[in-house]
Amino acid sequence: MDKVKQMGRKEEICHILAVRFRKLLDFSSIDFSKLQEIRLRVGAPFLIVYGGKEFFLDPAGRFTSEADKAFVVGQREIRETLEYISNYSMYAFDEELRQGYLTVQGGHRVGVAGKMIWEGRQAKSMKNISFLNIRLAHEVQGCADDILPYLVREQGIYHTLLISPPRCGKTTLLRDLIRQLSDGDSSRGGMTVGVVDERSELGACYLGVPQNDVGCRTDILDGCPKVEGMMMLVRSMAPQVIAVDEVGSGEDVRAMEYVMNCGICLLATAHGISIDDIKNKPVFGRLVKEKIFGRYVLLQPGAVGKIQAIFDERGSILFSGTRGKELQGRHAC
Amino acid sequence: MLKAAGVILILFGCGGLGWHAVLRHTARIKMLAELEQALQYLYGEIEYSGSDMMELLDRLAARQGYFGDLWKNMGDCLRSYDGKGFFYHWKRELHKLGTAGYLKRGDMELLCSIGENLGNMDRQTQLHTLEIFQVRLREILLQARQEYGEKVKVSGIVWITAGLFLALVLV
Incomplete structure (x- = not known):
């Protein structure tokens, strides 16, 4: 820093x-x-x-x-x-x-x-x-560099669920994904990202201004409940991607399905320690079975910001942390 | 000739003092009215936008007026994060306020209690407390307005009479 x-x-x-x-x-x-x-x-x-x-x-x-x-x-x-x-x-x-x-x-x-x-x-x-x-908030710009290629497809990105127990860095990872998708780069144009920041963790808005870099095409609904926020963003801001942190209730899942049915890509995080753990949760089990999410990013429990594996919708491993890849970011801030 | 000039000077001097007393009454009423507006503003902003004290003090300071310095200095003091509480700064800034001389002791006590009860409560209690202060202030203001005409008359008569008396005694 x-x-x-x-x-x-x-x-x-x-x-x-x-x-x-x-x-x-x-x-x-x-x-x-x-x-x-x-x-x-x-x-x-x-x-x-x-x-x-x-x-x-x-x-x-x-x-x-x-x-x-x-x-x-x-x-x-x-x-x-x-x-x-x-x-x-x-x-x-x-x-x-x-x-x-x-x-x-x-x-x-x-x-x-x-x-x-x-x-x-x-x-x-x-x-x-x-x-x-x-x-203390930790903004680690660049920590999503290595996983982004696995999430991007021709039309936007796969619906993605980031999974980890608390304090493993999923919010930090989600924030950097939002920033990179929003800004785009030379090979990939930027996307309009709508963020429902119920706990002000992603944008960390202070007096309405994001304190974290969330990209130049990002709109934030700060302090808004996830369910209402997702609906509001779909109706008002025409986002290509909607990002939400820590989904977990049945209502959250219904709102997420609504978003997906509107043709909007979804980026979400959830507490869990494995894909099986997510499958066994009543609210997520059906989504996994119906292959709603195209990508699952699993963070390693007990470590901060370490990717354990990336799975596709069938549960096949696309990337394994055993290869020793650790998401350290280009520069920690 | 000199005596006549002396009488005129004494009368003008005493008349001026009378006028000054009238101006003080007027200023007091204007200050109380300004404070009432400020309290209404605080009430509205706290009720609808939940803005914090620093933001509100800045906005009040932008309006200037008799209390402009108080709002501005309070904002600056709070931003110093020096370990002293809101009320400590409030009392200090209140006594430093140049225009505080226009207010009566009771007015100053009310102002002091307002500072003592700002910021450290939940929203409902804060609004309720502000409401109580608004009611008390309205009563004081009403009384001040009712007394105004009387006070203007009394001040005028007293100081002109005093002038005449002095002129008689001295000249």
Whole structure:
């Protein structure tokens, strides 16, 4: 990551942290490109996930594996952090709080937990927030270079499902696919891509502007439920490709079928650990049997951004990760 | 001749002070009306677009007016992310506000409570709180408008009488 980008990333992250946390990170001279998560819990040690490993930070900002030597997070600092995250406007994040996360400038995701307030069977709000999980967005441009040739066909692309357990990089991969399809290259023209970004993870829109590069022909419906979003895009934006992240419900699948029946190519991600796992899921089983998807991209569980295999609609392997191909991208950002 | 000039100067001076008092009443009413509009704006924006405070303060600052500096400086302070809360900055900026002198103590207390209750609530509670402040402000404004004519008269009479009295005593 170049210095300018790293400075920007540092600034984005520091802006949402309480002054005390900022100082800790300053003391630690951390490389922000390797920082993946910051976990804050009242009365618990300041914990970061750095380069794939967990560390505590002591009051002097040094890495330590001993919890009792670590800096202990206080309620005051959590409250201060929340003020910054919400721009001093908790009321503006009611809906996000109900869902348990907020997206901040730079596309970073802040998961929140505390005391839920219920109204009937619906979550109304959250109070006494004491747990924050700041997941830093990683835009890895070029990470889809190697799989893109398997997805492209003469008329557009195959309907594709990216499969992996959480934290294996499927959203990052989907984002780069969107960018590359949208921009096109010398051999392949760009395509109009519609993105339903229910959790603001793909475009990471901040005040309506995507913070991630999603290509020049991409339209984003930010914060919109997937089902409604897919319908709206079909009707209003005439996309050639529609991309959605983390589909899983029966309604999602019905909306996806509607999109496919409209002649629009679909790019979607789903949680799973294998093709069989997907086949056994009630909502996806039928789609697999009916060969609706033309390509399945399986990410390797336990690794980040590593392709295990690419399958066609019959389940034949087109690409196997045993060949040692790892999607590292041309340059990590 | 000199005495006549002195009398005229005293009368003009006292009349000027009376006029100044009238202007202060007028400015207070204008400020309260501007604040009422700002609260209405905040209410509408929070209800319909859910915009955050920084965005709203910027938009209010663009309107300038008596509170223009307050909105602008508040936005700048919040952007400094210095660990101080919204209310801390609000109180400080309120006391720095040049036009705050036109307001009465009660008006300033109301302004202070508005700052204390901005931003840190869920939407429903925030709107409800703003509503309460709007009602209180409307009452104050109504009273100020009702008293305005009276105050103009009183200020005029008091200062001109004072001028006459001074002129008699001194000249």
